[in-house]
Amino acid sequence: MNDKTTGRGLLSGLTSTGDRALSAFLRRSFASSMGYSRDMLDRPIVGVAHSASGFNSCHRHFPELIEAVERGVLAAGALPIAFPTISLGELFLSPTSLKFRNLMSIDVEEMIRAQPMDAVVLIGGCDKTVPAQLMGAASADVPAIQLVAGPMSTSRHRGERLGACTDCRRFWAKFRAGEIERDEIDAVEQRLASTAGTCAVMGTASTMAALAEALGMTPAGGAAIPAVDADRLRMAEETGRVAVSLIGADHLRPSRIMTEPAFENALRLLLAIGGSTNAIIHLTAIAGRLGLDVSLRRLNELTDSTPVLVDLKPTGAGYMEDLHAAGGIPAVLRELRDLLRLDCVTVTGETLGDRIERTPAWVDRAIIRPISAPVRDNGGLVALFGNIAPRGAVMKRSAADPDLFEREGRAVAFESVEDLAARIDDPALDAAADDFLVLKNAGPTSAVAMPEAGYLPIPAKLAKAGVKDMVRISDARMSGAAYGTVVLHVAPDAASGGPLALVRSGDRIRLSVRNRSLELMVDQLELDRRRAESPPSAAARPQRGYSRLYQEQILQADEGCDFEFLRAPKEAETGER
Numbered sequence: 001m002n003d004k005t006t007g008r009g010l011l012s013g014l015t016s017t018g019d020r021a022l023s024a025f026l027r028r029s030f031a032s033s034m035g036y037s038r039d040m041l042d043r044p045i046v047g048v049a050h051s052a053s054g055f056n057s058c059h060r061h062f063p064e065l066i067e068a069v070e071r072g073v074l075a076a077g078a079l080p081i082a083f084p085t086i087s088l089g090e091l092f093l094s095p096t097s098l099k100f101r102n103l104m105s106i107d108v109e110e111m112i113r114a115q116p117m118d119a120v121v122l123i124g125g126c127d128k129t130v131p132a133q134l135m136g137a138a139s140a141d142v143p144a145i146q147l148v149a150g151p152m153s154t155s156r157h158r159g160e161r162l163g164a165c166t167d168c169r170r171f172w173a174k175f176r177a178g179e180i181e182r183d184e185i186d187a188v189e190q191r192l193a194s195t196a197g198t199c200a201v202m203g204t205a206s207t208m209a210a211l212a213e214a215l216g217m218t219p220a221g222g223a224a225i226p227a228v229d230a231d232r233l234r235m236a237e238e239t240g241r242v243a244v245s246l247i248g249a250d251h252l253r254p255s256r257i258m259t260e261p262a263f264e265n266a267l268r269l270l271l272a273i274g275g276s277t278n279a280i281i282h283l284t285a286i287a288g289r290l291g292l293d294v295s296l297r298r299l300n301e302l303t304d305s306t307p308v309l310v311d312l313k314p315t316g317a318g319y320m321e322d323l324h325a326a327g328g329i330p331a332v333l334r335e336l337r338d339l340l341r342l343d344c345v346t347v348t349g350e351t352l353g354d355r356i357e358r359t360p361a362w363v364d365r366a367i368i369r370p371i372s373a374p375v376r377d378n379g380g381l382v383a384l385f386g387n388i389a390p391r392g393a394v395m396k397r398s399a400a401d402p403d404l405f406e407r408e409g410r411a412v413a414f415e416s417v418e419d420l421a422a423r424i425d426d427p428a429l430d431a432a433a434d435d436f437l438v439l440k441n442a443g444p445t446s447a448v449a450m451p452e453a454g455y456l457p458i459p460a461k462l463a464k465a466g467v468k469d470m471v472r473i474s475d476a477r478m479s480g481a482a483y484g485t486v487v488l489h490v491a492p493d494a495a496s497g498g499p500l501a502l503v504r505s506g507d508r509i510r511l512s513v514r515n516r517s518l519e520l521m522v523d524q525l526e527l528d529r530r531r532a533e534s535p536p537s538a539a540a541r542p543q544r545g546y547s548r549l550y551q552e553q554i555l556q557a558d559e560g561c562d563f564e565f566l567r568a569p570k571e572a573e574t575g576e577r
Ligand code: FES
Pocket: 058, 089, 090, 091, 125, 126, 127, 164, 165, 197, 198, 199, 203, 205
């Protein structure tokens, strides 16, 4: 158990002084200054990487989660040492949290690698934190286990349940349409997010928690327990115990758990829960750290044979606390078992099949439907391809209006998010309900770094006339809690010179979800002429710092928006694995 017999623990990865004995002496001395006994310092170490921050409301309960993890680690005989990393509070970052996901992943990777730990617990929750932690852990490939924040609980407004953040958008749309007054929207503002935890619906945070479980990186049932429930603390304690069991278990390193079949299981679950479009980007990025691909074409192959099974907002009626009470992700995985690779090993050493075998039989069918009577027969997401999106785009069809799936429309184009903000509510805007709103220059290589601006607001004059949904197309992302007929992640993006940049107001665009296609009905000669007339203007290059690194390294959405230098070489490139 101690460094003398295994070389693990406090004395692994000594600080370089040119004298190993001196380095060991100094490290023990400074560790002793924190009041640890020698017995404690001789134990193997479980690092507890947490992302608590005063700028992250979703993580405000992390101190007690950390304490519970530490209890589990100590009870299992190791020494827990908590350390902070960057935190990404979704609503506290500018221009958008995605810009900093890769930075956080670097922090997580390097601090796992540089500090003496034999295993690590990753505590995250808010949208980008879990993917950043899994990306970092995949690259470091030290035994790791994920603990998520858990979802917020709902509150009440005038007798109605409220939960961030589908209801945020619903009430904001009502306010924009003049259906509710300022005093009511102010009251709702106070009630949308009233407990610790991540957004209460199947948004990006909940989706990533579910996918971490499907990948095998959490204990069974780890995804959906509410943040403030005592079960969340028990899950934290169990996570600490399991982390100790990972020490020295080479076959349970992240690269052995997050394998190609495990990513396929995660994709199946993503489709079955009607999960967030953002998750495609994150799964692709995590897989890329392991030399694996998550392709949009494969997503399309899986989507037709994967039914949506959970009835949660934004696509349905319930909230995450209902999913937990209904049986949680284990119950969903059991429904999907005939579609899953059951031999995938998980962080507890069990296979996915073992976990499903021991999942309690009871399930609330109002929230988790049987595969024989699903919420919908096919998956929540589809990828679209065409001359606007040669490398693909993504649409959450489970949150969209099927009446808009097969149609042709006139483009109303916006050059940037600033242009959108300036003109969308202009009474003179030439827009009708059956037009397609197009937003350009909001992709990963743009100056705004792919914000969640793809849910373009319905122009005020149309919203007031009762229009609830329109076809919207962009290279931006959309909050996982949003809904509508919204085509996102168009790749390559406009700022890098992708064909989306060539769309002009008045062009005709044809959308066919059935054919998975998105076509600009403008002939190639005209498009060539437009390209020659206005070649892509390189965005102003930041001169220094992280923004410069971002601009130089950022990849497109279909490559997970990771940095080129952080990805692992593919098997074919190395001949290994
Ligand atoms: Fe943190 Fe929604 S804002 S999960």
